[in-house]
Amino acid sequence: MSPPARPDASRAVWITRAEPGAAGTAARVAALGLEPLVLPLLETVDLPEAAGALGGEGPLAFTSANGVRAFARLSPRRCGPVYVVGPATAAAARSAGFADIRPGAGDVEALARRILADAPPGEVLHAAAREPAGDLAGRLLASGRPARRVAVYAARETRPTAAQLNEALAAPVVLAHSPRAGRILAGHLAPLASRPAVLGLSPACLAPLEGLDLPARAAPDRPLESDMLNLLASLR
Template structure:
């Protein structure tokens, strides 16, 4: 893919702006128009029986930090971006699984810290407490934010035929794009996905000619996703 092309960034804010800066630094023109938006929730935070915290996204860290002043519990993070958010929020030495939710569960199970509070979305992509239970670790979930579908602007839809690629960070965003392509096909648009799970909802659209090539990063990290731009 040649530098200078337009790249649609679909992830929710505030992460979308950070991605846009990285895309621009690589020589591409970012188009920020999220397919999701983050809505903060206000649950009661009970840490009485909790020995450690597990975060599956930076959004979860930031939402939890607004709800609780506790910073002295051990923290496990799904990847380095989430670990960085935890450090920025005041948590010391968060452990990064450097992978997906299954990798996070494996790291926690190997450590066996005691009861874990799994902090994340209202509708998580994977059930971390269930994965931990299989590994013999007691855990419960706390939803601190919700992801809501967001429609792209008419201007973005008008430009689908001229965009070089679309970046997708979640299965939910991919499902949103798949729905859009049913009435606004873009056979020349390349879909670059964070993981195989993100790519899966787009398989039919590609197979039926409503979407161009679909690729996914070899590791679920944004650096690996952005590497796909140069291939």
């Protein structure tokens, strides 16, 4: 029996995204004929203390699939309209049992506009990360719409082994899905003489890497993973 084929390091793509989303990203990267290397820089943990603050009858808002999943584990509430930032978050909401799902156009500002345009009366509850990428509740409040943010999960830095990190750092391309992941990634890349290309889900994900000399640094016009993977395909 011949030994299993070794991954082609020249086609490796380091996926820094937290699970469970990283597995889906890996499948989509593999479909491009590339070698996904999953080594999350962050992991998510629920915040059980938030459960008592998740009541109400107004619209719900989610800006990440992780927010949907954490909310669903902490609360039985599934009624009313649910405003979501994009298709991945919409898919998570459907899987969690929500029926009235109203997607935005891919970012917090577009989601705020959608809520202001057609959300029914009531306080908007934004179930989010402890450190959200954008201030949806603040944007709504500034426009006169009652809203509050409740942190339902937190993202904490992982501790990969030296061997895992060395293998990941040898990949020619890295995907950064969040600004915080971008900050952690910048710390790992800073000491290196030879660095990979980095694709971010948005410019904010790449901002922490601005001072580094990289062979390529790019983000799509819309913060959608499908658009980021189109950029990845164009690098081949």
